[in-house]
Amino acid sequence: MQLELAPRQLDLFRTLRPEPARAALSREPLPTPAAEPKPKLLSRHEVLARARELGHRIAEALGPELKVHLSVHDNGSTMVSFRRQPPLLKVRVHHMFLDAPDQVVRAIADYAGRGVRKAGQVLDDYIASRQERIRALPRRPAPLQVRGRCFDLQALFDELNQRYFQGGIRARIGWGRQNGRRRRKSIRLGVYDHKAREIRLHPALDRPDVPRFFVEYIVFHEMLHQLFPSDRHTGRHVHHPRAFRDRERAFPRFEAALAWEKQHLHRLLRG
Ligand SMILES: [Zn+2]
Structure with a gap:
């Protein structure tokens, strides 16, 4: 008997992962479904x-x-x-x-x-x-759009990873999809999906009038989610535990980023 197993076919078993989340972008980690059957x-x-x-x-x-x-x-x-x-x-x-x-x-x-x-x-x-x-059966994850009109998220991620994490963060990154709605009440600028190890940024950030340091801050924040997973306190998820907050404040332009967000949020909301 002869046996044939193409390596490509076997990839399946190394890349078991849920489909990339289609949930709206958020700066919160996605909730973990309680009883999802594992392939x-x-x-x-x-x-x-x-x-x-x-x-x-x-x-x-x-x-x-x-x-x-x-x-x-x-x-x-x-x-x-x-x-x-x-x-x-x-x-x-x-x-x-x-x-x-x-x-x-x-x-x-x-x-x-x-x-x-x-x-x-x-x-x-x-x-x-x-x-x-x-x-x-898991599907091969769809390729992520890393290059936007203004920002190359992979380059940005790699740079932050080297500068602040000794290259230790392992995640994919990409722009989320534009969902067509122009008027929003809130906007989730970034999301980190723990299972897929995937960071997505809202496409509203891919504009020339959004400063680079602000996009960096959002990416940095999502990277921290890998380092500091949400805590459970008396059954409640704490998405940004103390250690997360402390580390986030170490971002050099943390205050400036918060100020920029506060000042320009309305613009981002308009899309
Ligand atoms: Zn967060």
Whole structure:
């Protein structure tokens, strides 16, 4: 039996993470949903071991006359496909089949190896029952827009990271999407998503009349959220614990940034 696992396909198991939050931008960390089911993490080793076992099980069900070449994939379109070129049988299956019960493995063998069409029904049923799992599979995070018209957030982040954090903050950063609403009552200038390790800035900040130090301050603030996660005090989340506040005040233009925000907030609200 030959086994094929493209490295690209395995990326899936290293990048398990929720979809980037679409929540409105906020300078508060996103609340952590209490009971979110976690997709199962499989190491590359585990995936290989399971794929190898599945290949053996299919080969066993077919007998020695066919040589099984199995590959597994994680895309959602075709769950099972095969090419029969005796003595070789090439089978491509979705990851969901890695821990399929015997009946389903026999159905793969019948369907792909022996051309038993009605075995396809068993596979269809199994696929339908596992749709939940497919939906739960994490997607590759969408690339973030780092370059705005006025500010390159990655450059800004890297500079702050070196200057204030010894390069220790690990996060992605990007501009949030403009949501079209022009008139706002409040605006959330930045948000840090702990799970995704992702900082987003409100696009209203990407303007020539917004000073660089103010954008830096917002990024700095969001970076601090990684360093000082919110505290729980008698069941209440404290988003900016004492240590966070102290460290924030160490930002050289902290007072100036607050003053600028106070003075120009109305402009940012107009978008
Ligand atoms: Zn905050």
